Amino acid sequence: MSQLISTFQNQQGQFWQALLEHIQISLISIFIAILISIPLALLLRRFPKIAEPILQVTGIFQTIPSLALLGLLIPFIGIGSLPAIVALVVYAIFPIVQNTYTGLEQIEPSLIEAATAFGMNRRERLMKFELSLAMPFIMAGIRTSTVMVIGTATLAALIGAGGLGNFILLGINMNDVSLILIGAISSALLAIIFSSLLKFLEKAKIRTILISFFIGLLVLGGSYYRPQTSDHPQITIAGKLGAEPDVLINMYKLLIEKDSNIRVNLKSNFGDTTFLYNALKAGKIDIYPEYTGTITSTFLKDPVNSTDPAVVWQKAEEGIKKLNQFTYLSPMKFQDTYALAVKSDFAKEHQLTKISDLPNVSGLTAGFDVEFANRSDGNIGLKKLYGLDLNVKTMQSSLIYNALNSGAVNVAEVYSTDSQIKQYNLTVLKDDKNLFPPYQAAPLMKESLLKKYPELKKILNKLSGKITDQEMIEMNYDVNVKQEDASKVAERYLKAKGLI
Structure with a gap:
């Protein structure tokens, strides 16, 4: 209670x-x-x-x-x-x-x-x-x-x-x-x-x-009445479900309102990828943070087969511009991509630091969601590239961490910036053979918005190359576990880096 x-x-x-x-x-x-x-x-x-x-x-x-x-x-x-x-x-x-x-x-x-x-x-x-x-x-x-x-x-x-x-x-x-x-x-x-x-x-x-x-x-x-409080131009920025998108869109808002006369309306936890993408096309929102790997694998007809972050971003930027006349700005440093994690004491016991160490441990049980279990860059790729033959239990992604923490599984599919990595003291194994594709976040918007407000490019690109995996884990932890407001977490990071 x-x-x-x-x-x-x-x-x-x-x-x-x-x-x-x-x-x-x-x-x-x-x-x-x-x-x-x-x-x-x-x-x-x-x-x-x-x-x-x-x-x-x-x-x-x-x-x-x-x-x-x-x-x-x-x-x-x-x-x-x-x-x-x-x-x-x-x-x-x-x-x-x-x-x-x-x-x-x-x-x-x-x-x-x-x-x-x-x-x-x-x-x-x-x-x-x-x-x-x-x-x-x-x-x-x-x-x-x-x-x-x-x-x-x-x-x-x-x-x-x-x-x-x-x-x-x-x-x-x-x-x-x-x-x-x-x-x-x-x-x-x-x-x-x-x-x-x-x-x-x-x-x-x-x-x-x-x-x-x-x-x-x-x-x-x-x-439905909203009094007109300002003559400033206004835009709407939305985010997907979860702490990470919420933190990112608050960063966008703080930076934009500091360095321009544009006022930002936020729509936190707006929905999943499909709804945000359709909302952007329909003009219901103006900007949302999207991931490079999502654009290449979900929206483009010819997904790029590369694990080089720069190559994937370039393909995403060029492809989405050609497909929908969208502008995709430069990405941040962290990668919210697939990863395999184990409990830290289990990693220490079996001397695990990278995925290629896992074949040395027998009888491993893995917790994957259904999609990952059947993806070529998921369990299928783990078998082919790493020679892993895991006993896979499929479950909803929200249950995987509990299964790992309780010992029901030894290895779990995670996202590399999840707050639960810190919460449950997990060890993320290095993808030493580069199976998982890059997933870097960057602002996605219509070209027409950037023509109308060209200053947005310089403002939002201040986050280009910023935020490491560990920093993103910490911020997600602050929101999810410590129950801090995403806007406060975003503001604290931007002030620490001298961006506001």
């Missing part, structure tokens, strides 16, 4: 922003679903022959896995809040349509006949008593949809829409239970609060309900 409280205190700034984003996405989706569903239910009541097929279709929408639906929407409407809202609206429609239709159908025919006898037309009957009688059903449908939407909205983080799902994804990525609990518990509490409010409104008068929803719309609209 103390760890949970400590993590929450250190993440307060990000938490309130994520909570606001989660509420915004959820409420927008619910309001749109209401505007679609209630008129649709009224229409179905007038044409009962088509009611059953339409209800079946809206019900089928709910059977589509939410993650699959988000993936299907990306090619058509990109990433960010819009596809998340569209997906949530799709899920929210069915309960509201079904309950509204059922509520209207439950009204006694004799009441309708009596109202008609008094001279009421269809609209008057609807407004004066039919909606009032059906309102408990309608509100129950809205309540069901709201709870479902708030829970499903955690997946919006997967496509860069933010929300409380960011904490869950970051917690999984960092194997931090406290972060996962913060996201999950907050989402659950939010659903309970809104469910209770809507349950209270179930028995209220229509006028009270309409006023409540109108106030909700005003508050929602007001939450």
